[in-house]
Amino acid sequence: MSYDHQKIEKKWQAIWEKNQSHKTNDDPQKKKFYCLDMFPYPSGEGLHVGHLRGYSYSDAIARKKKMEGYNILHPMGWDAFGLPAENFALKYKVHPIESTQKNIANIKKQLQATGFMYDWNREINSSSPEYYKWTQWLFLQLYKNGLAYRKEAPVNFCPSCKASLANEEVVDGKCERCGTLTIKKNLKQWFFKITKYADKLIDDLESLDWPEKVKTMQKNWIGRSNGTEFFLNVLYGEKDVIELEKIDKFTQQWLGNIDTIENCVKIKVYTTRVDTVFGMTYVVLAPEHPLIPYLTTEKYKIDVEKYVEESRNISEIERTSQEKEKTGVFTGSYAINPLNGSKVQIWIANYVLLEYGTGAIMAVPAHDERDFAFAKKYNLEIIEVIKSNDKKSSVENDAFVDDGILINSGEFDQLHSSVAREKITQWLENQAMGYGTKKYKLRDWLISRQRYWGAPIPIVYCKQCGEVPLLEENLPIELPKNIQNFSPTLDGRSPLANINKFVETKCPLCGGYAERETDTISQWVCSSWYFARYADPKNSEKIFDLEKINYWLPVNLYIGGVEHAILHLLYARFFTKIMRDLNLIEFNEPFTRLFNQGMIYYKGTKMSKSKGNVVNPDDFFAKYGADTMRVYELFMGPAEQDVEWNDQGVVGTYRFLQKVWKIIEKYQAQNNTQKIKTIEQAKYSKDMEQLTHKTIKKVTDDVENFKFNTVISCLMEYTNKIFNSQFPISNDSVLILLKLLAPIAPHICEELWHQLHPEISEKESIFNQSWPQYDINLIVEEKFELVIQVNGKMRDSIKVEKNISEIEIKELIFKNEKIKKWILDEKQIKKIIFVPERLVNIVI
RNA sequence: GCCGAGGUGGUGAAAUGGUAUACACGCUGGACUUAAAAUCCAGUGGGAGUGAUCCCGUGCGGGUUCGAGUCCCGCCCUCGGCACCA
Numbered sequence: 001m002s003y004d005h006q007k008i009e010k011k012w013q014a015i016w017e018k019n020q021s022h023k024t025n026d027d028p029q030k031k032k033f034y035c036l037d038m039f040p041y042p043s044g045e046g047l048h049v050g051h052l053r054g055y056s057y058s059d060a061i062a063r064k065k066k067m068e069g070y071n072i073l074h075p076m077g078w079d080a081f082g083l084p085a086e087n088f089a090l091k092y093k094v095h096p097i098e099s100t101q102k103n104i105a106n107i108k109k110q111l112q113a114t115g116f117m118y119d120w121n122r123e124i125n126s127s128s129p130e131y132y133k134w135t136q137w138l139f140l141q142l143y144k145n146g147l148a149y150r151k152e153a154p155v156n157f158c159p160s161c162k163a164s165l166a167n168e169e170v171v172d173g174k175c176e177r178c179g180t181l182t183i184k185k186n187l188k189q190w191f192f193k194i195t196k197y198a199d200k201l202i203d204d205l206e207s208l209d210w211p212e213k214v215k216t217m218q219k220n221w222i223g224r225s226n227g228t229e230f231f232l233n234v235l236y237g238e239k240d241v242i243e244l245e246k247i248d249k250f251t252q253q254w255l256g257n258i259d260t261i262e263n264c265v266k267i268k269v270y271t272t273r274v275d276t277v278f279g280m281t282y283v284v285l286a287p288e289h290p291l292i293p294y295l296t297t298e299k300y301k302i303d304v305e306k307y308v309e310e311s312r313n314i315s316e317i318e319r320t321s322q323e324k325e326k327t328g329v330f331t332g333s334y335a336i337n338p339l340n341g342s343k344v345q346i347w348i349a350n351y352v353l354l355e356y357g358t359g360a361i362m363a364v365p366a367h368d369e370r371d372f373a374f375a376k377k378y379n380l381e382i383i384e385v386i387k388s389n390d391k392k393s394s395v396e397n398d399a400f401v402d403d404g405i406l407i408n409s410g411e412f413d414q415l416h417s418s419v420a421r422e423k424i425t426q427w428l429e430n431q432a433m434g435y436g437t438k439k440y441k442l443r444d445w446l447i448s449r450q451r452y453w454g455a456p457i458p459i460v461y462c463k464q465c466g467e468v469p470l471l472e473e474n475l476p477i478e479l480p481k482n483i484q485n486f487s488p489t490l491d492g493r494s495p496l497a498n499i500n501k502f503v504e505t506k507c508p509l510c511g512g513y514a515e516r517e518t519d520t521i522s523q524w525v526c527s528s529w530y531f532a533r534y535a536d537p538k539n540s541e542k543i544f545d546l547e548k549i550n551y552w553l554p555v556n557l558y559i560g561g562v563e564h565a566i567l568h569l570l571y572a573r574f575f576t577k578i579m580r581d582l583n584l585i586e587f588n589e590p591f592t593r594l595f596n597q598g599m600i601y602y603k604g605t606k607m608s609k610s611k612g613n614v615v616n617p618d619d620f621f622a623k624y625g626a627d628t629m630r631v632y633e634l635f636m637g638p639a640e641q642d643v644e645w646n647d648q649g650v651v652g653t654y655r656f657l658q659k660v661w662k663i664i665e666k667y668q669a670q671n672n673t674q675k676i677k678t679i680e681q682a683k684y685s686k687d688m689e690q691l692t693h694k695t696i697k698k699v700t701d702d703v704e705n706f707k708f709n710t711v712i713s714c715l716m717e718y719t720n721k722i723f724n725s726q727f728p729i730s731n732d733s734v735l736i737l738l739k740l741l742a743p744i745a746p747h748i749c750e751e752l753w754h755q756l757h758p759e760i761s762e763k764e765s766i767f768n769q770s771w772p773q774y775d776i777n778l779i780v781e782e783k784f785e786l787v788i789q790v791n792g793k794m795r796d797s798i799k800v801e802k803n804i805s806e807i808e809i810k811e812l813i814f815k816n817e818k819i820k821k822w823i824l825d826e827k828q829i830k831k832i833i834f835v836p837e838r839l840v841n842i843v844i
Numbered sequence: 845g846c847c848g849a850g851g852u853g854g855u856g857a858a859a860u861g862g863u864a865u866a867c868a869c870g871c872u873g874g875a876c877u878u879a880a881a882a883u884c885c886a887g888u889g890g891g892a893g894u895g896a897u898c899c900c901g902u903g904c905g906g907g908u909u910c911g912a913g914u915c916c917c918g919c920c921c922u923c924g925g926c927a928c929c930a
Contacts, residue, residue, distance in 0.1 A: 713867035
């Protein structure tokens, strides 16, 4: 019987299904391992072999861990809400509920055909009311704890998706999904206060076994900086102070705690380089800064108004253009440097952003590249206040931006930058003119979407009571199903707004007429907590049971693409911290270890159906089988690296599996009762035993380190050794080969295992066998290959006893014909380097 | 510009500072076959030589070392991420 992959793969998938082999039971007595894949969205295009790479890694790890005796949680589910699913439904004019179900069924079939050991009893679907009930419930918990709020703000809006986006969903000013340039739109939107957790989200990264790249990306995204905020007294024109009463309420508020100091207007600036404050030669406000009208003098009014108007229009369209030419305009007013009392011009410029810091900066052209470029352009003064150690550099041509020794800085001269920052901040604090503070680039998370296919936000608006959260017992608020038109609208309102039956409701507080919030919750929220639900997926009373959470969570290993480095992984960490503060869980970080598998390219680009360059798993499985695909995908190259799919390369792994099959055939055909007869055979048998244990060690270690490509090459070598031998195959070597290969190629190994054990029932499985252990004593060799080098170049190698002495080696060297050629006279030898159990190097 | 990863045969790629190119693909030759496929065997970095052998070789230029793909310094290129964040 030859290797019929189609037959055996179908056979074992059916048997595993029938016996519920992959069902996970909570068993507090057993050590657990939670191995999680990022759940996919149920795309209408189905999966291609590129999608299956990450799943193949996690399945191999999960199966190996199972053989090592762990209780495994290896679940799968669907990130079913959101734009892709909805757009698919709109395109094919079906209801998203229907298309989502269909797409899920299709992908599930593909995953099952690949033979992954998911426990489908725990399948979850983020678009099912049983699930989004708890998404809504979490929203209410955030709301009650002041972590969800509604605010009118200029938000990123995608004109093509017709929905608002979170900052994280805007890449280079474009919609992360469809690539359309986003616009700013003033909308009343719901936000989650992720900024409250900024410090924890940075600091807790330390403890995680994650790729450094991802940690760095998150750190940069949160963008924490330490600096100083301080106030500058302001003069309207050259000499008049502006009294606070003359400023409108909004601007007063915006300026913050200014009125606690004096009764006149000050500008607040933020800097990380307060050590350079004596080099301040002007101050810059962002074009949207609310103080501008109060500061602009008559003489400059026309210029300023024109500039502000222009930058308002430009900022929306040209924000993303590569050429970021700095422009600006003088207001006519001045600010006073609190450190030395010098009077500096107040400018408006496009390179200062309102949203970051205080929307205003002190400009130190000598020590900041942007200020330098601006000062050169507008001919503003440049004062050097930091001396570099490097005598050659000067602030004539470039800003000097490193730390150094202060000069031209009064009492702070001669201090190093790092000391000066502390001293000057202290000085400002003593004068009540400033303080040390931290700033973040991270903004609060915008979660409302003006789309149909999402969980409705559980809030109503009542004429009497205002904004009212729904009662928990009334959850879920279900999406209306029987509607004709769920297309997004152009007016920035959700399609739900047109469904009176949905909108009109009663106020939970007063019972009077109220209207529902019609925006839905971003699908990123749904995926921010799903990993916890798998521990208790069917609980209808609680979001999950704490005991179950305590057993299974956190996730031991999380596998997925690097494209989620910021969005999903940041949101999930944020939700974990919230759930912990709500005492729903007792851990701090959701994913202890993260692994990002590389992408598979095909014909030069990323596999995708729209580009027509996919390898369809259904076709592939028919030709070579799921096991071959799994072996090939892991063999292609290092797991974290992008790799190119090669149709020809596949056959090598197919041949490998066939060879494994033939070995078992050969083993079964041979007479296994024969005793070892010859000396050669005895030696072979000993060498083979040693190789077996070496192989166990290598495979075990490399799987742990995700080096599956070398795991497979090692198993290929082992297989070749067994296959090419003229001597009978030992029982040990075939059983161990099958066990080591089983996590990667489960079907063929299960089949061959059963062929070797015809007496056991099909309920038994190779995956209930224990992972092979190696005996370190058997790996140790008595002899080794001694490399003989002359001047670092290998000239010969000889097999010698392990405990050979240096004197004995010397004798061997001088007897060696090949080496004699290189050494004419022993007096030539300068020295001899001995590397124990490895080599000897003769230096002449 | 800044941060990160990488650059090794015809190709995918191996290599705790110690035999560079394991494993696999492809290619060449051979066996089997009427033939092909499949399978099996041998060879396969470049150069010189009948040959044993020798020389040169891990993006480029230096350095450390008995010995460097690996460590250090300075460049070049590719790919990812960030980018007026004061």
